[in-house]
Amino acid sequence: MDREEFTTTSLLDHLNVNYVSLNWDQPSQFESALSSIVSSPSNQTPQSDNVVIRELIGRLGTICNSSGEIEMSPHSQGYNNSSVNASSYTTPLNSPPKLGLSMSENHYQSLGSISISGNPLPIPATGTARLSGIVADPGFAERSARFSCFGGRNYNGFPGVYPTPPEASPQLLQINEHISPKGGCGSQPNDRDEPSVSDHIPVISRSNARKRKSISKTKPNETSKVLSGDDSHAKNSRSDKSKLEQACSVLESGDGSQERSKESNSKTPEIPRQDYIHVRARRGQATDSHSLAERVRREKISERMKFLQNLVPGCKKVTGKAVMLDEIINYVQSLQRQVEFLSMKLSTVNHRLDLNVENLISKDIPHSGVPMDLSGPVFPFSQNVMMNGVQSLSHCNLNPLDAASLFGTLWEDDLQSVVQMGFEQNQETAFSSQLFPGALPSTHMKVEL
Amino acid sequence: MMQRSNSFKQSLLGHMLVGLRLGGAWGRFGKVVSTTDAILVERKEAVKVSADVAMALARGGARWSNALISNIYGGGKEKNKLVVRSMVGCSRFQKLRFQRLVAKLQQCRRGPTRRRMVENKKILKRILRRRKTWSNNTTIINHDRNAKCVAKNITKKRLFVLKSLVPGGQAMDDELFFLGETIDYIISLRAQVDVMRSLARSVDSKSSLPTMLSCSRSGESVDRG
Numbered sequence: 001m002d003r004e005e006f007t008t009t010s011l012l013d014h015l016n017v018n019y020v021s022l023n024w025d026q027p028s029q030f031e032s033a034l035s036s037i038v039s040s041p042s043n044q045t046p047q048s049d050n051v052v053i054r055e056l057i058g059r060l061g062t063i064c065n066s067s068g069e070i071e072m073s074p075h076s077q078g079y080n081n082s083s084v085n086a087s088s089y090t091t092p093l094n095s096p097p098k099l100g101l102s103m104s105e106n107h108y109q110s111l112g113s114i115s116i117s118g119n120p121l122p123i124p125a126t127g128t129a130r131l132s133g134i135v136a137d138p139g140f141a142e143r144s145a146r147f148s149c150f151g152g153r154n155y156n157g158f159p160g161v162y163p164t165p166p167e168a169s170p171q172l173l174q175i176n177e178h179i180s181p182k183g184g185c186g187s188q189p190n191d192r193d194e195p196s197v198s199d200h201i202p203v204i205s206r207s208n209a210r211k212r213k214s215i216s217k218t219k220p221n222e223t224s225k226v227l228s229g230d231d232s233h234a235k236n237s238r239s240d241k242s243k244l245e246q247a248c249s250v251l252e253s254g255d256g257s258q259e260r261s262k263e264s265n266s267k268t269p270e271i272p273r274q275d276y277i278h279v280r281a282r283r284g285q286a287t288d289s290h291s292l293a294e295r296v297r298r299e300k301i302s303e304r305m306k307f308l309q310n311l312v313p314g315c316k317k318v319t320g321k322a323v324m325l326d327e328i329i330n331y332v333q334s335l336q337r338q339v340e341f342l343s344m345k346l347s348t349v350n351h352r353l354d355l356n357v358e359n360l361i362s363k364d365i366p367h368s369g370v371p372m373d374l375s376g377p378v379f380p381f382s383q384n385v386m387m388n389g390v391q392s393l394s395h396c397n398l399n400p401l402d403a404a405s406l407f408g409t410l411w412e413d414d415l416q417s418v419v420q421m422g423f424e425q426n427q428e429t430a431f432s433s434q435l436f437p438g439a440l441p442s443t444h445m446k447v448e449l
Numbered sequence: 450m451m452q453r454s455n456s457f458k459q460s461l462l463g464h465m466l467v468g469l470r471l472g473g474a475w476g477r478f479g480k481v482v483s484t485t486d487a488i489l490v491e492r493k494e495a496v497k498v499s500a501d502v503a504m505a506l507a508r509g510g511a512r513w514s515n516a517l518i519s520n521i522y523g524g525g526k527e528k529n530k531l532v533v534r535s536m537v538g539c540s541r542f543q544k545l546r547f548q549r550l551v552a553k554l555q556q557c558r559r560g561p562t563r564r565r566m567v568e569n570k571k572i573l574k575r576i577l578r579r580r581k582t583w584s585n586n587t588t589i590i591n592h593d594r595n596a597k598c599v600a601k602n603i604t605k606k607r608l609f610v611l612k613s614l615v616p617g618g619q620a621m622d623d624e625l626f627f628l629g630e631t632i633d634y635i636i637s638l639r640a641q642v643d644v645m646r647s648l649a650r651s652v653d654s655k656s657s658l659p660t661m662l663s664c665s666r667s668g669e670s671v672d673r674g
Contacts, residue, residue, distance in 0.1 A: 304629060305628065308628065321604050322600065326607055329607060329610055331635065332631075332638070335639065336638070339497065340497060342649055343497035344489075347492035347495070347496045348489065
């Protein structure tokens with residue numbers, strides 16, 4: 001699929017558009033940006049040399065489940081070579097975390113498409129309108145989760161176009177027009193910072209550091225502000241429209257970078273899509289594939305430890321891996337000791353019985369034609385075979401020393417009880433080891449929020 | 450689940466009875482009425498071997514079960530070898546499979562792991578030496594890191610102990626895999642204990658000889674100890 005074609009046709013012809021991901025020159029950048037979106041609002045500074053643009057990541061969409069207010073602040077900065085990183089921070093209220101995540105993804109990607117087309121105003125409106133519709137659509141979370149791809153290196157986002165839900169109301173569109181070009185800063189102090197950022201590039205890094213701090217400080221205030229008074233924010237954003245347009249013009253002027261971006265875009269879809277393990281990196285966590293895989297592995301280990309915790313009695317209340325291992329060791333040792341003791345007990349048992357056992361088994365068990373399978377979980381001995389074996393065992397009980405046939409019947413009862421009662425005990429141990437590998441949801445990872 | 454556990458126990462019981470017969474734990478020594486300690490110990494050993502092999506056979510393809518069988522097989526006792534061979538090699542398919550398995554496992558046990566251990570020791574010494582000097586310099590500063598190191602060491606040691614308990618655990622480098630095997634092993638150990646207990650109960654209630662009772666009592670005291 002050629003990304004270029006896709007963007008032009010889908011963006012311009014019908015605004016149905018556009019979950020096309022922005023060309024992220026560095027996958028790690030993309031992921032870290034996403035992680036920042038997920039965990040907390042933060043600006044992305046990590047940069048490759050002078051190739052691509054710097055930071056800025058937008059933020060701030062507050063999305064109420066019902067009303068679906070959405071605010072976007074794509075910020076574009078074009079200087080020598082401009083491609084834009086835009087992101088948004090969405091705070092879904094009353095919605096499950098997964099939904100929120102998918103929302104933010106979408107948001108993100110729609111913004112990316114904006115930056116590519118350089119035609120920002122109408123598209124964010126539709127994009128967010130659809131997003132708001134998506135919020136209302138609970139099934140979307142699953143769909144997006146299925147389509148999203150963060151496990152590997154594949155970042156081509158959503159190739160499919162999600163149908164526009166009818167709920168997208170004109171009100172939403174209005175709200176969405178309040179687009180502040182102040183990426184990453186919906187709050188006042190950041191607004192103050194902004195001009196210096198856009199005017200003097202060298203300042204960026206410093207101001208970024210400041211901004212990050214200020215954002216992390218003002219974050220709770222901010223959201224509440226956005227929630228309560230939308231108007232004040234709208235003023236700011238309206239006043240900033242002109243700036244946004246400027247930025248867009250800069251964007252369009254930067255052809256070289258766009259071409260480059262398109263190249264990389266056309267490259268990205270070639271990467272084969274696989275079944276993805278949905279892993280999220282929290283803020284501050286490493287995001288390269290190795291550490292992601294390592295995290296998955298650790299999670300699996302902890303799952304097994306939990307399983308062991310359930311298995312070993314008296315281990316449930318214990319916290320801490322070392323103590324748990326201690327308990328497990330004790331348990332295994334006790335079991336092994338028990339086996340030793342039982343074998344001792346069996347060895348001291350009356351041998352006259354054993355002779356009978358010897359006779360019987362030599363007759364019965366090889367006869368039953370047991371296909372003993374080493375690898376299969378299926379066990380060859382059916383209950384009938386065993387019962388027959390045991391019963392015939394009792395019938396063959398011809399002991400010269402014991403004249404009583406009474407003994408034989410007793411023996412029969414007992415062995416039957418071995419088979420029946422003994423196996424009825426401890427059902428909770430229910431031999432689940434066969435199920436075990438399958439029972440663990442090994443490929444399905446939980447979404448961290 | 451229930452059926453699985455039942456069928457597992459049944460197959461365990463079947464294998465075990467076969468093993469007991471083959472091992473002569475009951476048969477051969479049963480004829481001689483003598484309860485001297487040496488013979489008792491030997492019988493106990495035979496019972497245990499047969500129980501273990503039965504468990505491993507009943508479980509089938511797990512790594513620990515293969516390791517258990519090969520441990521018993523390679524344990525050096527001719528009698529055990531005989532028992533294992535006859536228990537396992539009921540059908541030709543199994544025999545073939547078992548031979549391959551034993552060869553692989555013995556190779557595995559003798560070959561690379563020991564060499565790796567030696568290498569590991571060398572590397573470990575070097576690392577320890579370095580860490581010693583390093584920690585001498587920074588003992589006062591890095592309490593936090595020291596605590597972490599201590600905790601890590603403890604878990605590592607316990608994991609090592611656990612690996613020595615689970616058959617074949619020493620060769621499992623991957624912790625994830627090892628934990629899975631441990632779970633499996635624990636579950637089947639439980640089943641084994643259940644089977645043996647019920648067998649012992651059924652047999653024990655029939656044995657009315659006072660000498661045997663006293664023997665079993667001594668066994669209980671051993672267990673408590």
